[in-house]
Amino acid sequence: MPSATPEGRAAAEEGAGARGAVCPTSVMTMYKTPFLNYANLAAVILHTASWVAIMALRDADNDVVYRLTHTITTWVPPDADAGAVTANMTAVHRFGNVTIYAHIEPTEIYLNLTTLITTFFMLSAGFQLAFTTTQSRMVEFFFSGTLVIVTICIQLGVYDAYTIMCIAFLSMTMMALGFVADRSKVGPNFWYVQSDPAERDPGDERAALLDGNDRPVTSDGLTEREKVAWIAHVVAWLPFLPVLITIIGKYATALAYGDNDPPDFVTWIVATEVQLLTMFGFVQTASLTRYFESRQNYIDGAFILLSLTAKLILGWIITAEFFIK
Numbered sequence: 001m002p003s004a005t006p007e008g009r010a011a012a013e014e015g016a017g018a019r020g021a022v023c024p025t026s027v028m029t030m031y032k033t034p035f036l037n038y039a040n041l042a043a044v045i046l047h048t049a050s051w052v053a054i055m056a057l058r059d060a061d062n063d064v065v066y067r068l069t070h071t072i073t074t075w076v077p078p079d080a081d082a083g084a085v086t087a088n089m090t091a092v093h094r095f096g097n098v099t100i101y102a103h104i105e106p107t108e109i110y111l112n113l114t115t116l117i118t119t120f121f122m123l124s125a126g127f128q129l130a131f132t133t134t135q136s137r138m139v140e141f142f143f144s145g146t147l148v149i150v151t152i153c154i155q156l157g158v159y160d161a162y163t164i165m166c167i168a169f170l171s172m173t174m175m176a177l178g179f180v181a182d183r184s185k186v187g188p189n190f191w192y193v194q195s196d197p198a199e200r201d202p203g204d205e206r207a208a209l210l211d212g213n214d215r216p217v218t219s220d221g222l223t224e225r226e227k228v229a230w231i232a233h234v235v236a237w238l239p240f241l242p243v244l245i246t247i248i249g250k251y252a253t254a255l256a257y258g259d260n261d262p263p264d265f266v267t268w269i270v271a272t273e274v275q276l277l278t279m280f281g282f283v284q285t286a287s288l289t290r291y292f293e294s295r296q297n298y299i300d301g302a303f304i305l306l307s308l309t310a311k312l313i314l315g316w317i318i319t320a321e322f323f324i325k
Contacts, residue, residue, distance in 0.1 A: 033297055036304070040128055043308045047125035050315055051118050057323045064113040064322050066154050067106050068161040074101045107161050113322065116151045117315045120144040124311060137303055138179035141280075144307075146171040148314060149243055152273050155266055155318070156250040167246060170239040177236035178284060184229040185288060229288050237281060247274060265321040269314060276310040 074089060076099050089101035120143075127140035149171045150164060158164060251270045254262050261267075283306065286292050287299040 036297055036300055039301060039304050043304050044125050044128045046308060046312065047121045047128070050312065051121040051125065054114065054118055054121070054315065054319050054323070057319060058114045059323070066111045066113065066159060068109040068111065068164060069104050069159045070107050070161050072103045072105050075099075076101060109161050111150070111154060111164075113151070113154075113318065116147055117318060120147040120151070120311055121315060123147070124307060137307070138175055138182055141178070141307070142172055142175040144311070145175055145280075148273075148310060149277070151314060151318070152247060152269060153250070155269055156247060156262075157254070158246065158250055163246075167243055170243050174236045174239045174243075177232045177239075181229045181233040181236065181284060181288065184225050184232060226288070233284055233288055236284075240277075240281060244274065244278070263321075265317050268317055272313050273310060276306055276313070280306055 072089070077097055089103040093100040123140060123144040127136055127144075146168050150168055153164065153167055158167070247270060251262060251266070280303075283299060283302045287296070292299055
């Protein structure tokens with residue numbers, strides 16, 4: 001068996017890569033425990049059932065469609081004959097002798113609410129059924145989580161096309177960094193670490209990488225992969241913060257300056273989804289600690305529950321408001 005020296009670890013990793021990772025082959029063998037496999041299957045069923053039910057409830061002739069907007073800006077010097085150009089525009093700023101006028105105009109970009117909701121349900125069901133790795137969750141969140149966040153924002157009145165585009169890319173950046181954090185900690189030996197110790201081959205060269213607690217062997221401190229994982233995770237919070245500020249800020253602005261308070265369903269969406277989205281980040285924080293290395297089942301269970309809960313609450317609050325009343 002190779003030694004736990006850097007050379008030994010490098011040799012073991014190279015051998016592990018050549019042998020390939022031991023990974024699940026079906027949705028019912030994805031996780032270590034039968035409970036999590038059944039929970040994952042239940043999530044697939046609930047996502048699929050929600051998708052089918054909402055498609056059945058929709059009225060195609062009266063779909064809720066949001067037309068995105070953009071702001072037209074014009075710079076007008078004092079000696080210019082602005083005339084009709086600025087007739088429907090508002091002077092928003094003056095500097096020197098120049099006045100900036102702005103006006104909101106509709107674009108040709110439309111977002112169908114039913115399509116957004118059914119797509120994130122379909123993506124969740126498809127990924128959880130077809131991609132039998134826990135690492136695929138961040139790939140799924142890259143798509144479905146972004147649609148969830150966009151759906152929340154348009155319920156709050158965020159219709160500017162450029163703002164929606166930025167929010168979507170911030171969300172995808174956050175999920176991509178989350179994938180890097182998830183994948184980096186254990187590297188190519190992920191499935192060996194996740195496998196049942198009783199079923200491992202004692203002669204497997206990857207055993208040299210682990211101590212009795214399934215932790216990568218290291219003299220002290222963090223391994224290089226752990227450092228990469230923590231850096232990616234911390235950086236992932238940066239694109240999340242402006243998304244969070246947009247959601248909370250838009251709602252707070254509506255409360256402070258609107259003639260009427262936001263409807264109850266919007267309040268419920270903000271109150272629940274902000275907490276759930278934030279909890280995703282804290283669950284990954286926990287997953288990167290060594291305390292949870294031997295308790296990965298708790299992390300996997302938390303991600304399954306959070307993903308299912310966030311989508312069910314958002315999808316069915318909106319469905320009840322627009323399609324059932």
